[in-house]
Amino acid sequence: MNAKWTLPIAGAWLVTVASAYYIGSSSSNATSSSSADTSADNQSGFQRSSSTITGANSGSSNGARTNFSARSSLSGSSKGSANILDISKISDPLERSRKMLDFIEGLSAEEFEGALADLRASGMGRERRNEFAMLLRQWGKVDPIAALAYTTSQDNEDRGGRRGGGDFASQEVLAAWASTNPNAALNWARENHEGEDANPFLVGVIKGLASTDSALATQLLQELPYSEERGEALRDLIPYVAQMGPEGASQWLNSLGDERLITGAADRMAEQFARQDPSSAAQWALTLEQGDARTRAIDEVMENWSRNNIAEATAWMQTLSPEDQLSAGPEYVENLSRQDPVAAADWVDSQVNAPNYQNLLKEFAEGASRTDPVLALNYGNEIENQGDRTRTVGRALWSLYRQDKESARAWINSNQVPEGLSSHVERMFKE
Numbered sequence: 393m394n395a396k397w398t399l400p401i402a403g404a405w406l407v408t409v410a411s412a413y414y415i416g417s418s419s420s421n422a423t424s425s426s427s428a429d430t431s432a433d434n435q436s437g438f439q440r441s442s443s444t445i446t447g448a449n450s451g452s453s454n455g456a457r458t459n460f461s462a463r464s465s466l467s468g469s470s471k472g473s474a475n476i477l478d479i480s481k482i483s484d485p486l487e488r489s490r491k492m493l494d495f496i497e498g499l500s501a502e503e504f505e506g507a508l509a510d511l512r513a514s515g516m517g518r519e520r521r522n523e524f525a526m527l528l529r530q531w532g533k534v535d536p537i538a539a540l541a542y543t544t545s546q547d548n549e550d551r552g553g554r555r556g557g558g559d560f561a562s563q564e565v566l567a568a569w570a571s572t573n574p575n576a577a578l579n580w581a582r583e584n585h586e587g588e589d590a591n592p593f594l595v596g597v598i599k600g601l602a603s604t605d606s607a608l609a610t611q612l613l614q615e616l617p618y619s620e621e622r623g624e625a626l627r628d629l630i631p632y633v634a635q636m637g638p639e640g641a642s643q644w645l646n647s648l649g650d651e652r653l654i655t656g657a658a659d660r661m662a663e664q665f666a667r668q669d670p671s672s673a674a675q676w677a678l679t680l681e682q683g684d685a686r687t688r689a690i691d692e693v694m695e696n697w698s699r700n701n702i703a704e705a706t707a708w709m710q711t712l713s714p715e716d717q718l719s720a721g722p723e724y725v726e727n728l729s730r731q732d733p734v735a736a737a738d739w740v741d742s743q744v745n746a747p748n749y750q751n752l753l754k755e756f757a758e759g760a761s762r763t764d765p766v767l768a769l770n771y772g773n774e775i776e777n778q779g780d781r782t783r784t785v786g787r788a789l790w791s792l793y794r795q796d797k798e799s800a801r802a803w804i805n806s807n808q809v810p811e812g813l814s815s816h817v818e819r820m821f822k823e
Contacts, residue, residue, distance in 0.1 A: 480514035504531040532568030566596030590619035658685035666696035698727035729759030765792035782812040
C-alpha cells in the first residue's frame with residue numbers, strides 16, 4: 393500500500409530477528425496472566441492481559457519533553473563514531489546487521505544519542521531504517537525516559553520519520569518499553585499526548601504489546617478514533633491476531649464493536665491470510681456476515697489470488713454467489729486484463745447488466761493499458777464519469793503512443809477523445 397524500504401532477503405531476515413530479539417529478550421520480565429484465568433478471551437485465543445492501564449506504579453515521565461542537545465558526534469564519540477563509520481561502509485547487509493548487533497549491545501545508556509547522531513551523519517539514517525529502529529528500541533529498553541526525551545525534543549532531526557501520522561522514533565522506543573513495562577509506557581503515552589486527535593504514542597505501545605498481550609493491545613486499539621494512527625496500530629496487531637487461526641480471528645473481529653474498525657480489520661486480516669494460503673483465506677472470507685467487512689475481505693483475497701494464480705482465482709470466482717462476485721469482480725478483472733486482456737474483455741462483456749459494470753470498465757481499462765492499450769481505450773471510453781474516463785483514456789493513450797505512435801494517431805482520428813485530453817494530445821504529438 394505504501395512504498396516500503398527493503399533490504400536484500402538475508403539482511404532483512406537478520407535485522408528482523410535482531411529487532412525481535414531486542415523486544416523478546418526482555419519479555420520474560422513482563423507481567424503474565426494467572427493460570428486460573430479462564431476468561432472468554434483466553435478461550436478464543438487472546439493473550440490475556442494482566443496489566444492494568446491506570447496503575448500507580450507506572451514510572452513517572454516527568455521531564456520527558458526536555459530538549460536534548462547531542463552528547464556526541466562523529467568527532468566527539470570515539471567509540472561510537474569509529475564503529476558506526478565502519479558499519480556504514482559494509483555493503484553486505486548480513487554482515488552489516490551482525491556488526492550492528494554487536495555495536496548496539498556494547499552501548500551504555502549515555503551513548504545512544506551520540507550513536508544516533510553518528511548514524512545520521514554517516515548517511516545510513518534514512519537508507520538503513522531497520523538499523524535506526526534497532527538503536528531506538530535498545531535505547532527504549534535501557535533508558536526509555538531519556539530516549540523519549542530525545543525523540544520528542546523540538547530540535548531532534550529524527551522527528552521527521554512519520555509513519556501513519558505518528559512519530560516513528562518515539563513509537564519504536566515505546567514499543568520496546570511496552571514489551572517490558574506496559575503500565576509505564578502507557579502512562580507516558582497518555583500523559584505526553586496533547587490535543588484531541590488520535591494519540592500517535594499509543595501506536596508504539598500497541599506495537600510493543602501485540603506479541604505479548606493482544607487483549608490489552610486490542611483494548612488500546614479500540615480507544616483510538618478512526619485515523620491514520622489507528623490504521624498503523626491495526627497493521628502492527630493483525631499478524632499476531634492471525635496466529636489465532638481463522639476461527640479465533642473471526643471471534644476477535646466480532647469483539648471490536650466498531651463497524652468501521654471491523655471492516656478495516658477484516659481487510660487486513662484477509663490480506664494476511666491470503667499471503668499464506670489464498671484458498672483457506674477465501675473460505676474464511678465467506679464465513680463473514682454480509683456487509684462491508686465481507687465485501688472488503690473477498691476483495692482482498694481476490695486481489696492477492698488473481699495476481700499470483702489467475703487460474704485458481706477464476707475457478708473460485710465461478711463458485712461465488714452473484715452478490716459476492718460484485719465484491720470480487722473489480723480486482724479479478726484488473727489482474728486478468730494484465731495477463732489475458734482478451735479473456736478479460738469477454739468477461740466484462742458478460743457483466744454488462746451488473747450494477748458495478750462501470751467500475752468493471754474502469755478496472756479493466758487500467759489493467760489492460762499496457763498489455764492491450766487499444767482494448768483499454770475502447771472500453772475506457774465507455775466510462776460514463778467524465779473524470780474517470782479522462783484519466784483512464786489518457787493513461788491508455790499514452791501507453792499506446794509509446795508503443796506505436798501511428799496506432800495512437802489512428803485511434804484518436806477514429807474516436808471521440810474526452811475533452812480534457814485535447815491539449816494533452818496536442819502536446820504528445822508535438823514531441
